[in-house]
Amino acid sequence: MNLTLHVWRQKNAAARGRFVTYPASDVSPDMSFLEMLDVVNEALIAGGEDPIAFDHDCREGICGTCGMMIDGQAHGPRRATTACQLHMRTYRDGDEITIEPWRADAFPVVKDLVVDRSAFDRIVAAGGFITARTGSAPDGNAVPVPKAAADLAMDAAACIGCGACVAACPNASAMLFTAAKVSHLGLLPQGQPERHTRVRGMVAQMDAEGFGTCTNHFECEAACPKSISVRFIARMNRDYLVATLADRGEPASAEGGTG
Amino acid sequence: MSANAIPTPLRLNRTTGRTSSFLASSIGRKVVMALTGLVLFGYVVVHMLGNLQIYLGPAALNAYAVKLRAMPALLWGVRVLLFASAVLHVWAAVSLTRANVAARGIGYRERRNRESTYASRTMRWSGVILLLFIVYHLLHLTLGTVHPGFVPGDVYHNVVRGFQMGIAPFFYVLAMLALGLHMYHGVWSLMQTVGLSHPRYDRLRYAFAAFITALVVLGNLSFPIAVMTGLLKDRSSSRAATAARR
Numbered sequence A: 001m002n003l004t005l006h007v008w009r010q011k012n013a014a015a016r017g018r019f020v021t022y023p024a025s026d027v028s029p030d031m032s033f034l035e036m037l038d039v040v041n042e043a044l045i046a047g048g049e050d051p052i053a054f055d056h057d058c059r060e061g062i063c064g065t066c067g068m069m070i071d072g073q074a075h076g077p078r079r080a081t082t083a084c085q086l087h088m089r090t091y092r093d094g095d096e097i098t099i100e101p102w103r104a105d106a107f108p109v110v111k112d113l114v115v116d117r118s119a120f121d122r123i124v125a126a127g128g129f130i131t132a133r134t135g136s137a138p139d140g141n142a143v144p145v146p147k148a149a150a151d152l153a154m155d156a157a158a159c160i161g162c163g164a165c166v167a168a169c170p171n172a173s174a175m176l177f178t179a180a181k182v183s184h185l186g187l188l189p190q191g192q193p194e195r196h197t198r199v200r201g202m203v204a205q206m207d208a209e210g211f212g213t214c215t216n217h218f219e220c221e222a223a224c225p226k227s228i229s230v231r232f233i234a235r236m237n238r239d240y241l242v243a244t245l246a247d248r249g250e251p252a253s254a255e256g257g258t259g
Numbered sequence B: 001m002s003a004n005a006i007p008t009p010l011r012l013n014r015t016t017g018r019t020s021s022f023l024a025s026s027i028g029r030k031v032v033m034a035l036t037g038l039v040l041f042g043y044v045v046v047h048m049l050g051n052l053q054i055y056l057g058p059a060a061l062n063a064y065a066v067k068l069r070a071m072p073a074l075l076w077g078v079r080v081l082l083f084a085s086a087v088l089h090v091w092a093a094v095s096l097t098r099a100n101v102a103a104r105g106i107g108y109r110e111r112r113n114r115e116s117t118y119a120s121r122t123m124r125w126s127g128v129i130l131l132l133f134i135v136y137h138l139l140h141l142t143l144g145t146v147h148p149g150f151v152p153g154d155v156y157h158n159v160v161r162g163f164q165m166g167i168a169p170f171f172y173v174l175a176m177l178a179l180g181l182h183m184y185h186g187v188w189s190l191m192q193t194v195g196l197s198h199p200r201y202d203r204l205r206y207a208f209a210a211f212i213t214a215l216v217v218l219g220n221l222s223f224p225i226a227v228m229t230g231l232l233k234d235r236s237s238s239r240a241a242t243a244a245r246r
């Protein structure tokens, strides 16, 4: 099939970008969306032009590196699907496709469709470490984890940090991502000692990065390739409230007994 | 990673009080918006139920007004609470909306919504309509400034006469549509904001929001409609109006 692409081209972070129209000819329905872009890029390179820059790594929907706005939807029209797992059989001959980078001031464009998502890394870092014994590996199952908590923590840990939630949110809010990262450890016994400092640290960093705030549109959940539930946002709000109310506002008492 | 200007958060140190760091945070301001919204919605429900007494006739409604005025502590307590809630609500809404707009300086050429609703996307506009309406409503039926024949104390007459005037019922109908949108999204959204979410009960949030919104909006809409269709007539009007003019 033959398609027409309208792609955002931007030389570097400082340059002004614009949309450029490219034909995509002889596209096989078995190609992935990224393979289709590879073919377009081959032609660009052959013609001495700069290929379209886009992020990708595993190409099997598990790393979270890829991501672009395709016809106004993060990762394209299929639910629970990354751009690398979107296949061209979704499209019909003659379709026009608009491809844009994630748009959020906290995700500055590096080049074309590549954005800088290190704000996410800083949110995770702001959560801090968990208290754990170093040295030899602990025995498996030494800490009992209830099945329900393990399942829910796993659901949160499924987040691959691709940024689709921010891209799809009308407010460019990172609350689904942050909520998944807060809940992932907050649900497990190993994550309890730092539960309160973790949620407050991550939320403070999320705010400082300049993301928007949630107004419960739930576009994030619909766009998430891992279908992370917005219930994690409610859980984060709950944890944040409790952490604020429980804060003693002072270091542990110096007058405390020394045993 | 861009080396310049890595954002640092408000330090969670001992000099930032927990209240100020809470109010500076996105979640803190959202909780303020949710709790003040709950106060305002709670009032809207009680207000509508109280107004239903108009169907019991002038004596019942006017007696209700007298009863409320006989309890100045309650009356003024509620007024202060409502005013403080409205101020805090608008403060939170404005500051969060500004942050949300600023978070995406360059928008998309194309975007398609999947889960959001008309109500959720228009909260700031339905909110502004409500604010304007509240001012108008106070001038109309509390102070009587923009009322054609206001008689202090004769609530029944004021309502019926007020809704007979050409443009007034139109404002009320418009405002109730805005209230319906704001309330439907607001009621379930505030539960999500304060963390009330559970797989088993989440669907009830939407049902509850739809029910309470329909109750309030239909109840309130019935008043101007009842006047315009002649169901409610101003039996006391000429007598009370001449009495007041003397």
Ligand code: HEM
Pocket: A214, A215, A216, B030, B033, B034, B036, B037, B038, B040, B041, B044, B086, B089, B090, B093, B094, B097, B120, B123, B124, B126, B127, B128, B130, B131, B132, B182, B185, B186, B187, B189, B190, B191, B193, B194
């Ligand atoms: C006076 C002008 C008003 C403005 C500018 C305003 C604006 C807003 C905005 C922008 C939101 C956020 C949207 C969201 O989170 O989805 C909101 C939420 C809300 N509003 Fe208002 N509003 C106003 C009046 C009211 C009134 C009169 C009520 C109640 C009768 C009310 C109740 C609520 C509630 C309960 C929420 C939900 C908070 C949450 O999401 O947790 N608002 N409002």
Ligand code: FES
Pocket: A055, A056, A057, A058, A059, A060, A061, A062, A063, A064, A065, A066, A067, A082, A083, A084, A085
């Ligand atoms: S490239 Fe790894 S998820 Fe798409």
